[in-house]
Amino acid sequence: MPELPEVETVRRGLEPVLAGRTIAAAVARRPDLRRPLPERLAERLAGARVIGLRRRSKYLLADLSTDETLIVHLGMSGRILISGAVLGRHVHPQAAPQTHDHVVIDMEGGVRITFNDPRRFGTMDLWPTAALGRHPLLAGIGPEPFGNDFHEDYLVARLRGRRTPVKAALLDQRVVAGLGNIYVAEALHRAGIAPWRLAGRIAAPRVAALVPAIRAVLAEAIAAGGSSLRDYRQADGELGYFQHAFRVYGRAGAPCPTAGCTGTVRRTVQAGRSSFHCPVCQR
C-alpha cells in the first residue's frame, strides 16, 4: 500500500511517541519477512534510545543511540500500530499480538510499536547510521520529490532517450523516490500525459510539468493523512482521506474530473499492474 505520503504519515504519527524515548525490549516473532530480519534484532534494539525518525523514499529510518539506524519498509501490506498510549482523545491499550504481528517493540513508559505485515513484502534492517547512504536498499534511490535535486531540468535529462513507458519510468525509484502505482497515475493525469507514452519521446515542457504535478499530488495526500485503502490506517488508528481525492486511480468508468473534459476514466494493464487514465485529456 504505502507510497511516500502514507510512509510520511506513519512517520509523523510515530515521531512523537518514539523520538527521545528508549526501547525497553523488542521481539522478532519470526526470522524473516521478504528477507531475513537483522541478526540479533532484539538484542541490538533493547536499551537503545531513538534519536529521531526520518523518511527516505518509502523507507522509515529510526536513528538509534547505538549509532545504528533501523530501516523499515512496509512493502504492500505492512502497517505500524501504536498501542499502550494515550493519543488525542483515544486510549489504546497495549495490544496482544495478532496474526502477522512480526516485530513488537516496547518502549520505556509503556508504548508498544507493532509491525504487522500479512504479505511479508516488507523489509527491516539495522545499519550503521554513518554509512546509511551505502546501504544496498538505499544507495540507488533517486532524489526526494520535495528536495532541491528534483527539478524540471533533472527530470527532462533523466528521461531523455528512455524508451520505457513514462509510467514505468516514474515507478523506477532511481528516477524519483517514493512514487507508486497510485500517485504515478494521479501525477500523470494532472500533467495531461498518457501512462503508455514513451518517456524519452515526450516534449521537454510536458515532462517538466510532471515536477509540479508530482509535488502537488504528494503534498495534498500528506496533508490529508495519506490514503486509507482497504483497511489501511495511520499509526494512531486514524484513517487517511486522500483516496476520496483520487482523480483517476480506481475510478474506471467515472467521468474525467478535469474541468471541461468529456472523457471517461479507463483502466488498462501495464506490466501486469492496473493503470488509470483519461484518454481524452491525457496524451
Next chain:
DNA sequence: ACACGACCCTGTTCGC
C-alpha cells in the same frame, strides 16, 4: 543497458 515477466505471500473480492 533496458524491458518484461515471474516471483515473493496472504487476504479480499468477484464471477460462476
Next chain:
DNA sequence: TGCGAACAGGGTCGTG
C-alpha cells in the same frame, strides 16, 4: 453458499 480466479499500495531477479 462454495470455489477458483483475479486482484491488491512493494521490490527483486533472471531472461531475452
